Amino acid sequence: MKAIARKVADQLERIAARPEDAIFLRVDADRAIAAAEASDARIAAGRPLGPLDGVTVAVKGNLAVAGAPWTAGIAGWRGRIAERDATAVARLRATGAIILGEVNLHEGALGATTDNPTFGRCANPLGAGLTPGGSSGGSGAAVAAGMADVALGTDTMGSVRIPAAYCGVAGIKPTAGLVGRGGLAYLAPTLDSVGPLAPSVARLWPVLAAIAGPDVRDPDSLAAPAAWTEGQQPCDLSGLTFGVPRQIDDVDCEPAVLTAFALALEAARAAGAEIVTVDVAGWEPGRARRGGLLVSEAEGAVAMAALMDVEDAISAYLQGLLAYGRDAGAPRLVDAYARMRAAGAACHRALAAVDALILPTAPQRAFPHDRPAPANQADLTAIANFAGVPAVALPVPLAEGGLPGSVQLVGKPWSDGSLLAWAEHIEAELAT
Amino acid sequence: MKAIARKVADQLERIAARPEDAIFLRVDADRAIAAAEASDARIAAGRPLGPLDGVTVAVKGNLAVAGAPWTAGIAGWRGRIAERDATAVARLRATGAIILGEVNLHEGALGATTDNPTFGRCANPLGAGLTPGGSSGGSGAAVAAGMADVALGTDTMGSVRIPAAYCGVAGIKPTAGLVGRGGLAYLAPTLDSVGPLAPSVARLWPVLAAIAGPDVRDPDSLAAPAAWTEGQQPCDLSGLTFGVPRQIDDVDCEPAVLTAFALALEAARAAGAEIVTVDVAGWEPGRARRGGLLVSEAEGAVAMAALMDVEDAISAYLQGLLAYGRDAGAPRLVDAYARMRAAGAACHRALAAVDALILPTAPQRAFPHDRPAPANQADLTAIANFAGVPAVALPVPLAEGGLPGSVQLVGKPWSDGSLLAWAEHIEAELAT
Secondary structure (H helix, E strand, C coil): CCHHHHHHHHHHHHHHCCHHHCCCEEEEEEHHHHHHHHHHHHCCCCCCCCCCCEEEEEEEEEEEECCECCCCHHHHHHCCCCCCCCCHHHHHHHHCEEEEEEEEECCCHEEEEEEEECEEEEECEEEECCCCCCCCCCHHHHHHCCCCCEEEEECCCCCCCCHHHHCCCEEECCCCCEECCEECCCCCCCCEEEEEEEECHHHHHHHHHHECCCCCCCCCHHHCCHHHHHCCCCCCCCCEEEEEHHHHCCCCCCHHHHHHHHHHHHHHHHCCCCCEEECCCCCCCCHHHHHHHHHHHHHHHCCCCCCCCCCCCCHHHHHHHHHHHHHCHHHHHHHHHHHHHHHHHHHHHHCCCCCCEEECCCCCCCCEECCCCCCCCCCCCHHHHHCCCCCEEEEEECCCCCCEEEEEEEEECCCCHHHHHHHHHHHHHHCC | CHHHHHHHHHHHHHHHHHHHHEEEECCHHHHHHHHHHHHHHHHHHCCCCCCCCCCEEEEECEEECCCECCCCCCCHHHCCCCCCCCHHHHHHHHCCCCCEEEEECCHHHHCCCCEEEECEECECEEEECCCCCCHHHHHHHHCCCCCCEEEEEEEECCCHHHHHHHCCCCEECCCCCCCCCCCCCCCCCCCEEEEEEEHHHHHHHHHHHHHCCCCCCCCCCCCHHHHCCCCCCCCCCCEEEEEEEEEHCCCCCCCHHHHHHHHHHHHHHHHCCCEEEECCCCCCHHHHHHHHHHHHHHHHHCCCCCHHCCCCCCCCCHHHHHHHHCCCCCHHHHHHHHHHHHHHHHHHHHHHCCEEEEEEEECCCCCCCCCCCCCCCCCCCHHHHCCCEEEEEEEECCCCCCCCCCEEEEEECHHHHHHHHHHHHHHHHCCC
């Protein structure tokens, strides 16, 4: 058995061994095995399709995989079979990546614990009973458990980065419009981004490079300036200035999160970056996040309208959220969009003075499924969605060997390449 | 009497001679005369405050002028006295510009004829009984009538550029966030921009340069990249490519408008530009404009909420529009925002392939006040607001000596300087 085939067999075994973890919704074992053999053959012939040939991918269940149920984690969509791959999935296949199957997510992608009423309570490989976060909880868990090399997630207010943080992996929410969203079951198209998760920052880049590009299936797709791929590759972070938002103080962060953040700042400094405190004036994290939540509920109520009239199609909980958005009324919704816009503008103004913002990813580390989810999970992540800018989350190991923390770099539009290169330096420094 | 004082006296006389034109809402004659004397003294001393010293300005009535009624063209705000100047007004004063007073506008800035139920039917100096367009109708008329050197307007879906077109003057809607909107009575903050009108493109630049810049009074204000002022000053337009949107065909344009547009294209070509047809795929002008109208009505209903409950504060017509927006319901509003977003993204994608888009400003020239306003007035202008990009309108004289046409250049974000420089070349070519 060649290397890729062996890896795929191992991963399939690992998935099959723990059905109670509710990480995978469906596994496409036969096709994955065939694809692995094809990858091995190409690699043996010295003709891999690219850096992703043979890399295995877990796909969040709100992205279409041709022939598979396209559920978005929703009961009423269990029988909906995708006719064609989502744009990002098709692009990955074209580079030789192997789609292992679809993974669990928070119901309708609206929430951050992935305790799915239909598909089960998704495990976090870092500890029994812990939430992997969400909404891309299965994506974070699959990568952390070694069930897939990388995963695709989607991020509306932090849904890639929060599970990356809770599961101790890396993830990026790209610049808005960079990754085509054809075949995504939208939650809130104003904010939704497709982005990868991987065990380390270095593995994010080839996935992002493969899935990026204009997409006729996505009305909000943009043409990236050529410079977006220019990952600056200095030997360190000298000459760069990262801003620490004063507003972190307004968010109730767990002490360990702040300890991890201090370590990350130390690592960035050790790598040569200058760290300054900045006032992201106009950004009120809780107020902006609540605006984003109402917009997500209202846009979600449009995206999932057909499910709201069908009995048992969605949980009473999700029905309640969506109905709240649907019935909010225009004046409240106008105010919610205005809050998002103001936070986004504040982010852009702050980014004009520094190379990137640096802040904790989530205010807490992974917590037990049995504990209620804190309201502030997305307080520090949502601003990148409001601004449409890229944000990469990377794990910060904590000395005591407990759950890791996570730090975010938030960059200027189309700086995705540079941002990942910079994050790699911090990651390397943290590992020393 | 020195030059500036004489000019101001002439302009004040011109204004006073035609009260029936309903162009000015209020004239600040004493202060203007004093300011003119101060300008003359500075100029005589060889110490002007800058290129705008002594330039007279008509201010659209939705922008605050300290001590003056801040009406926004609304009956219910006749008694509201502004405590401080709008940011743009204050910045102009600081450069020695002379504020002549406030000018008429479409009621609440929501409409494009400036037939104001409270302040009168604003005249168009180009012809008796003609609308000056709107909502900045008084701004366009004041400049066209020589009552002021330049004017400030505001543009939500075309409200600077449509009156510029109808009145035969130039105007620019700047990049979103470039000009601070402190002291603007908002209509739709998602779309509203403050921008100048002037007899020729060349006079727009010093005004824009003076009013641009971050504004703590505007939550959506942005920090412009330094390059925005780099008006490229080539000797011609060689090497530039302007795209003609295929979508112009979907808009019912008056034959004379298309004749003028052909002349403008000829002028651009003669100046060295390459003209190509582009498909702004995803932009449906009528559909997008209707989305923008609903957003304007809904955001306007928030901005003017206090007026909606007071008898006779606003006209029944405006009440109807705002109530329609207020009561639209979240799902329809979500759809409206999505239409705007899609049109904006389409514009950005098209701009990635060309230096600017070139298109007629309005589908019609000025028409009689007595004729109903066509629904499509903003079909070709609103896309720049949806995309947040700059758009300059300049007049195109028509051979027969009738009403002029107008052409728009729509540019990439922060290309305001270049765009104005390019527009000057077309203007010069048209004059030959």
